Amino acid sequence: MSELVIRQIPVLKDNYVYLIHEPQSRATGVVDPSVAPPILEAAQREGWRITHILNTHHHNDHTGGNREIKEATGCIIVGPRADRDRIPGIDVEVGDGETYEFGAEKAHVFDVPGHTRGHIAYHFANSRALFCGDTLFLMGCGRLFEGTPQQMWQSLSKLKALPPETRVFCAHEYTQANARFAVTVEPQNAALIARAKHVDEMRAQGQSTVPASLGEELATNPFLRADLPALQADAGAPGDAVATFAAIRRRKDNF
Numbered sequence: 001m002s003e004l005v006i007r008q009i010p011v012l013k014d015n016y017v018y019l020i021h022e023p024q025s026r027a028t029g030v031v032d033p034s035v036a037p038p039i040l041e042a043a044q045r046e047g048w049r050i051t052h053i054l055n056t057h058h059h060n061d062h063t064g065g066n067r068e069i070k071e072a073t074g075c076i077i078v079g080p081r082a083d084r085d086r087i088p089g090i091d092v093e094v095g096d097g098e099t100y101e102f103g104a105e106k107a108h109v110f111d112v113p114g115h116t117r118g119h120i121a122y123h124f125a126n127s128r129a130l131f132c133g134d135t136l137f138l139m140g141c142g143r144l145f146e147g148t149p150q151q152m153w154q155s156l157s158k159l160k161a162l163p164p165e166t167r168v169f170c171a172h173e174y175t176q177a178n179a180r181f182a183v184t185v186e187p188q189n190a191a192l193i194a195r196a197k198h199v200d201e202m203r204a205q206g207q208s209t210v211p212a213s214l215g216e217e218l219a220t221n222p223f224l225r226a227d228l229p230a231l232q233a234d235a236g237a238p239g240d241a242v243a244t245f246a247a248i249r250r251r252k253d254n255f
């Protein structure tokens, strides 16, 4: 089975759109197109014909390019069943536990409500790639616009269970600001402190910090670590991962 070739396209202020290409079938997907022109240009440069759009959730900075790309290419738009009415041009609805065949590759779909109620994530196991939109960020997680802390913790717990070598392709370059907050949650976490420093260096050179491995996230992302006794004790919620997660999320909202 051939692996996906993945290209990251920075757009708007801090969004990342991904072009994913499966060489055997030449299927080419766009994950969360904020806008159309730079994506169409990037595909043309690669010599790829866009066959699919994969949306994680309905926010305009993830779907704003849907119709224009569909009109230009005739591609199929795949998105969350739970949010079918809010995904422009949706053709194929997918939901939790389903598999979507993308050329010779397969995406496993997870429902990950919290940031929005219909948010989904796509996991390409063979390519060790997770497209998680605004659910999991590097050293952070999405704001809870439409869901509860309990829902978001459950959603993140599904992603936590994936293989640690999984590459996390999130939809925003928020890593440096997230790291600044994360070190206040776990000031003694040596891996986190080292990673925060490395992120500062990368950003100073204008480099993207995305993707990172899930293993790195498990070691340094406080939002994935709310089940650890030390973080629960700090949050005053021993034995309660949801309350600990909620407390960390509240603190970040006001950071």
Ligand SMILES: [Zn+2]
Pocket: 057, 059, 115, 134
């Ligand atoms: Zn969003």
